[in-house]
Amino acid sequence: MGEVVLQVPRFLSSLFKGEREIKLDASNVRNMVMTLSDRYGEDVKEKLLDGEGRLKAVLNVYVNGKNVRFTGGLDTSLNPGDKVTILPAVAGG
Amino acid sequence: MREVEVTMGQIGGLRCRECSKEYDPSLRYVCEECFGPLDVFYDYDAIKVTPETFAPRDKTMWRYFELLPLSSLSSVVNLWQGFTPLHRSKRLAAKLGLRELYLKNDSVNPTFSFKDRPAGVGVSRALELELKAIGCASTGNLAAATAAHAAVAGLPCYVFIPVGLELPKVAQALTYGPRIVEVEGDYDDANRLAAQAADAFNIGVLNINLRPYYVEGSKTLAFEVAEQLGWEQPDHVIVPVGSGAMLHSICKGFEELRSVGLLDEIRVKVSAAQGQGCAPIVDAFKRGLNEVIPVENPDTVAKSLAIGEPGDGLYALKKVRKYNGYAEEASDKEIVDAIRLLAETEGIFTEPAGGVSVAVLKKMVDDGKIGRDEKVVCYITGNGLKTPEVVLESLPRPIVVKPDLEVLAPYITGR
Numbered sequence: 349m350g351e352v353v354l355q356v357p358r359f360l361s362s363l364f365k366g367e368r369e370i371k372l373d374a375s376n377v378r379n380m381v382m383t384l385s386d387r388y389g390e391d392v393k394e395k396l397l398d399g400e401g402r403l404k405a406v407l408n409v410y411v412n413g414k415n416v417r418f419t420g421g422l423d424t425s426l427n428p429g430d431k432v433t434i435l436p437a438v439a440g441g
Numbered sequence: 442m443r444e445v446e447v448t449m450g451q452i453g454g455l456r457c458r459e460c461s462k463e464y465d466p467s468l469r470y471v472c473e474e475c476f477g478p479l480d481v482f483y484d485y486d487a488i489k490v491t492p493e494t495f496a497p498r499d500k501t502m503w504r505y506f507e508l509l510p511l512s513s514l515s516s517v518v519n520l521w522q523g524f525t526p527l528h529r530s531k532r533l534a535a536k537l538g539l540r541e542l543y544l545k546n547d548s549v550n551p552t553f554s555f556k557d558r559p560a561g562v563g564v565s566r567a568l569e570l571e572l573k574a575i576g577c578a579s580t581g582n583l584a585a586a587t588a589a590h591a592a593v594a595g596l597p598c599y600v601f602i603p604v605g606l607e608l609p610k611v612a613q614a615l616t617y618g619p620r621i622v623e624v625e626g627d628y629d630d631a632n633r634l635a636a637q638a639a640d641a642f643n644i645g646v647l648n649i650n651l652r653p654y655y656v657e658g659s660k661t662l663a664f665e666v667a668e669q670l671g672w673e674q675p676d677h678v679i680v681p682v683g684s685g686a687m688l689h690s691i692c693k694g695f696e697e698l699r700s701v702g703l704l705d706e707i708r709v710k711v712s713a714a715q716g717q718g719c720a721p722i723v724d725a726f727k728r729g730l731n732e733v734i735p736v737e738n739p740d741t742v743a744k745s746l747a748i749g750e751p752g753d754g755l756y757a758l759k760k761v762r763k764y765n766g767y768a769e770e771a772s773d774k775e776i777v778d779a780i781r782l783l784a785e786t787e788g789i790f791t792e793p794a795g796g797v798s799v800a801v802l803k804k805m806v807d808d809g810k811i812g813r814d815e816k817v818v819c820y821i822t823g824n825g826l827k828t829p830e831v832v833l834e835s836l837p838r839p840i841v842v843k844p845d846l847e848v849l850a851p852y853i854t855g856r
């Protein structure tokens with residue numbers, strides 16, 4: 349299957365109706381957020397993105413373990429089989 | 442530990458740093474509404490403390506119990522950390538041309554870094570929350586601090602570190618008996634895996650899901666400095682920065698002393714020190730940015746500060762600006778030179794994080810960013826025995842002689 353796998357951490361699970369792993373078709377991260385928004389409600393978009401449509405500073409999105417802030421942010425392209433994770437930015441240290 | 446009379450339950454709860462939504466003080470670390478970080482707040486009006494409150498207590502960081510996020514003194518997992526010397530510098534101050542310089546020497550904590558402060562609070566709170574296992578992500582020092590406290594608490598402990606840490610740090614941490622997971626990658630990779638593990642396995646990871654409590658321990662770095670200066674604030678503090686959590690907590694510490702009436706209006710300047718090669722906060726400060734751009738491949742001899750994606754980066758930057766400080770970086774050579782300078786003038790052997798503080802202090806004095814009459818406190822947060830290889834190369838070799846006075850004589854020059 350040509351799908352991307354989103355691993356949903358506990359703190360986001362209510363946003364995604366309790367699901368912990370979501371498979372979907374998406375060509376880039378922005379696309380993924382929009383698809384999730386269609387599927388789970390506008391809340392998704394509103395909670396993950398800031399007023400200017402960028403990924404919120406308090407969140408980090410990783411594609412196969414790489415922070416998308418290094419790879420073009422929401423424009424980071426996704427390929428079938430990619431693992432996507434969302435984590436709070438304030439952690440560690 | 443001696444019985445101390447305290448009023449319990451002054452911990453008010455957790456409050457979102459972004460939207461101010463409040464939560465009860467349970468095992469949570471992000472706001473459900475906006476995903477902002479949560480901080481502990483207290484019922485400051487109910488906290489009745491004066492200098493005399495603390496004076497008779499044990500000389501450990503637990504003397505500030507009222508302002509720590511624990512509901513009972515009996516939960517304290519005690520390694521007798523804190524109340525470390527505030528060392529009045531003579532020779533270094535003279536060399537730099539400063540009138541009043543103090544070194545907050547946290548290299549002499551029980552596991553030899555400031556991390557005993559946040560780890561002590563985090564593990565104690567983990568007991569109160571009845572967690573069955575704890576852990577941390579570490580650049581080296583937190584590994585030992587967490588594992589040592591886990592040993593005292595009798596809890597299983599999982600420590601996530603990046604590959605390539607200094608061997609003494611790994612050896613020390615291993616000795617306390619935790620399970621150490623060496624992650625193939627840098628600190629940020631280890632940290633991410635730890636965050637996922639905290640989520641998946643219900644472990645209390647100190648600097649992730651126990652973070653609101655954990656960071657509270659570092660406030661005592663401010664409390665002690667104020668108390669040791671006779672309940673006065675210094676004019677300027679220099680803080681080494683990785684994630685920015687400690688700097689943020691030091692500021693919170695001074696702010697809370699103000700809230701409970703132990704200090705006047707805050708006027709201390711707070712400056713951040715980072716290693717060149719991993720200085721995203723310095724970079725943002727110097728470029729006047731309102732975001733901290735992560736560093737993809739951190740490269741500095743100060744491995745304990747090598748955090749490319751600093752969780753508290755933006756918040757630390759805001760505090761530096763709010764408190765009229767600066768942010769400055771030090772190169773590997775400047776760090777090693779500073780480690781040696783500190784040892785040669787003050788008899789304090791620090792690891793590179795302390796070298797970064799001293800190197801940045803020197804640079805800021807040279808640049809006129811610190812006035813000669815300012816009362817300065819420089820935080821020395823870790824011990825040099827953890828990183829001998831950093832200095833060894835730059836040092837002269839020992840003189841090798843036969844056990845014969847005549848052979849020795851030409852070498853003794855200071856007669």
Ligand SMILES: Cc1ncc(COP(=O)(O)O)c(C=O)c1O
Nearest residue numbers: 441683684685686687745822823
């Ligand atoms: C010795 C030492 N100093 C300073 C720091 C920086 O602390 P923070 O990550 O809270 O900025 C660390 C972090 O591990 C450290 O080990």
Ligand SMILES: [Zn+2]
Nearest residue numbers: 457460472475
């Ligand atoms: Zn919030």
